Amino acid sequence: MSNLHNHEAVALANVEAFDIDRYNALDEEATEKTKEGFEASLKQCAIVKAASEWYDTTEAQDYLAEEGVTFDTKEDFINRALNISKGWAYKMIRSASLDVSKIREYKRNCTELEAQGERPARSIAALLKFAKGESQSTAKALATFSIAKDGLNGDGGFSIRITAEGEIKMSGAIENQNIAYNVQKLFGKLQQLLND
Amino acid sequence: MVSYNNSSTTNSLNGVSSKTPHLTPNTYTIMPTMNLTTNGIDLTTLTGESRRGEISGYHRKPSILMKNAAERSDINSLPQSARERLFFSDRLQLQSKYTIGFEIEKSSLHRAAIREYALFCGFETDSSCGYEAVTNVLPLLPASAWRSKVYSLFSEARHIIDDTHSPSSTRCGGHITIGVDGMTGAELMERIRPYVGIILAIYRKRLSNDYCSRNPQLVNNWSEQSVNGHCYRANRVRNYGTSDFNGFDAKYSVCRLKSNDAATIEFRLPTRVRSVKALMRRYELFYELVDAAVTGKSYASFVAAIKPILMRMYGRDADKVTFLLDLAKRFNKFVQDGQITERIVFYLQGHHQLTGDYTGDMSQFYSRSLRRMIREEGLNNTEARVLNEWSA
Numbered sequence: 084m085s086n087l088h089n090h091e092a093v094a095l096a097n098v099e100a101f102d103i104d105r106y107n108a109l110d111e112e113a114t115e116k117t118k119e120g121f122e123a124s125l126k127q128c129a130i131v132k133a134a135s136e137w138y139d140t141t142e143a144q145d146y147l148a149e150e151g152v153t154f155d156t157k158e159d160f161i162n163r164a165l166n167i168s169k170g171w172a173y174k175m176i177r178s179a180s181l182d183v184s185k186i187r188e189y190k191r192n193c194t195e196l197e198a199q200g201e202r203p204a205r206s207i208a209a210l211l212k213f214a215k216g217e218s219q220s221t222a223k224a225l226a227t228f229s230i231a232k233d234g235l236n237g238d239g240g241f242s243i244r245i246t247a248e249g250e251i252k253m254s255g256a257i258e259n260q261n262i263a264y265n266v267q268k269l270f271g272k273l274q275q276l277l278n279d
Numbered sequence: 280m281v282s283y284n285n286s287s288t289t290n291s292l293n294g295v296s297s298k299t300p301h302l303t304p305n306t307y308t309i310m311p312t313m314n315l316t317t318n319g320i321d322l323t324t325l326t327g328e329s330r331r332g333e334i335s336g337y338h339r340k341p342s343i344l345m346k347n348a349a350e351r352s353d354i355n356s357l358p359q360s361a362r363e364r365l366f367f368s369d370r371l372q373l374q375s376k377y378t379i380g381f382e383i384e385k386s387s388l389h390r391a392a393i394r395e396y397a398l399f400c401g402f403e404t405d406s407s408c409g410y411e412a413v414t415n416v417l418p419l420l421p422a423s424a425w426r427s428k429v430y431s432l433f434s435e436a437r438h439i440i441d442d443t444h445s446p447s448s449t450r451c452g453g454h455i456t457i458g459v460d461g462m463t464g465a466e467l468m469e470r471i472r473p474y475v476g477i478i479l480a481i482y483r484k485r486l487s488n489d490y491c492s493r494n495p496q497l498v499n500n501w502s503e504q505s506v507n508g509h510c511y512r513a514n515r516v517r518n519y520g521t522s523d524f525n526g527f528d529a530k531y532s533v534c535r536l537k538s539n540d541a542a543t544i545e546f547r548l549p550t551r552v553r554s555v556k557a558l559m560r561r562y563e564l565f566y567e568l569v570d571a572a573v574t575g576k577s578y579a580s581f582v583a584a585i586k587p588i589l590m591r592m593y594g595r596d597a598d599k600v601t602f603l604l605d606l607a608k609r610f611n612k613f614v615q616d617g618q619i620t621e622r623i624v625f626y627l628q629g630h631h632q633l634t635g636d637y638t639g640d641m642s643q644f645y646s647r648s649l650r651r652m653i654r655e656e657g658l659n660n661t662e663a664r665v666l667n668e669w670s671a
Contacts, residue, residue: 086318088428088431088434089431089434090427090431090433090434090555091427091431148422148587149591151426151427151430151555151556152427152430153424153426153427154424155355155356155423155424156356159424
């Protein structure tokens with residue numbers, strides 16, 4: 084459900100560049116954590132991307148002015164017309180911009196994990212993580228050590244965790260060779276605490 | 280039809296609603312006008328008074344309500360300079376300084392559409408046209424989320440406004456009343472004069488209409504009005520003065536003061552309103568007119584601001600817009616200097632033309648070029664030429 088006034092809803096429903104009615108119709112289905120729900124989310128991503136691109140055009144601004152529709156900012160448009168936050172909209176746009184083969188690979192990966200008895204999250208956030216090369220397993224992590232991106236490890240982040248099954252999993256890669264000193268310092272302190 | 284129904288949950292910490300309002304079909308909730316949500320003022324409030332949903336007799340419509348209040352969140356997106364210029368606080372409530380009201384005359388009203396609207400104070404019969412719907416006092420605003428709320432009221436009342444549902448005829452007008460807080464109507468009228476040419480140009484064909492033809496120069500003529508009133512109108516052929524083109528009238532003027540100390544002025548010249556979009560364009564145009572008058576904008580800046588509105592008004596017909604802006608310049612000159620050129624004489628004297636006796640001898644107002652044309656080509660030929668070349 085959007086937060087639009089009557090004339091705004093009517094005006095946006097008549098835009099050919101994106102189908103806001105379809106977007107709203109997919110809303111309920113997209114919240115379900117199923118294959119179908121994920122497919123609906125992907126369709127919504129494509130609509131959000133189209134809407135975002137449309138909004139930036141001169142034609143869109145002319146059309147909105149003609150219809151007496153004012154969005155204070157693009158964020159206002161995203162919030163009220165699409166009923167999502169700006170941050171989430173950009174994630175959806177990034178998903179819609181992914182290569183189709185990457186999305187297929189992600190789906191295949193999910194299916195394989197499901198076959199192994201795991202329950203991978205079929206979601207836009209998980210897809211984006213997968214596209215960045217991060218792990219898909221959803222097994223409960225008992226302990227995690229992570230390095231923030233744009234920090235010790237160059238631009239990328241890194242995390243390593245031990246799951247309830249005793250498996251050690253990693254996301255990202257160690258990029259900075261000088262990281263060893265800091266890690267040893269950290270784990271030295273941890274060792275000291277454990278010994279106490 | 281869908282209305283903006285503000286149903287929200289309350290944040291237990293501060294009692295302020297945190298959930299955004301949502302659309303609910305066919306619900307018109309009666310709520311207090313001031314509503315402390317993060318989403319600003321709710322303009323959709325209805326009074327529940329049955330009279331506002333019925334057609335009243337001539338001059339018996341219900342009282343007009345003030346709908347120009349706002350909340351901080353309504354104006355957050357506007358720059359600080361605009362906020363200071365456009366709003367004032369009255370007992371902790373923000374209000375717009377510029378206000379506007381419309382009269383929408385119709386030959387008949389869509390029967391199923393007659394009910395109370397947040398936009399209208401009510402309906403009444405009209406002696407010249409049939410019926411009129413009169414709006415409450417609305418805030419006159421630049422493009423903003425708040426203005427969208429006003430437009431949503433227009434949209435909600437589309438079965439009354441649109442000719443497809445409630446038809447109008449050429450006998451119907453579209454009077455517009457404007458006001459600026461802290462300024463008398465007389466002051467506002469004086470400040471509007473340098474820019475009013477565009478209004479005369481757009482509605483030029485109504486300049487010869489007997490119900491709105493007087494005082495096209497927007498002269499502050501209250502003292503004359505109060506003395507002569509309607510009598511002056513009846514005898515205007517003999518009574519206009521050298522600086523008082525087309526006579527005075529307490530009512531049937533292009534633009535009139537409703538009283539000597541009135542805070543508002545009424546433009547009677549605009550034509551009937553035929554659609555919601557047409558109403559939006561008028562609202563935008565009058566915002567620019569009032570803002571230019573108040574801030575003393577240069578004419579070039581004013582034209583730059585209204586050009587996109589005119590383009591939308593006339594289906595992006597650039598030639599038409601150029602024609603209107605050119606005509607506006609000539610009308611502005613007439614308003615300032617009282618000179619009638621061959622380009623505008625047709626509109627001011629109407630079908631009676633130069634030889635007609637309805638408006639009497641106005642040759643004292645004619646420009647040098649028009650006089651020369653009459654002298655060289657004769658009155659009849661000049662009249663024919665005026666009709667052929669400049670009566671678009």
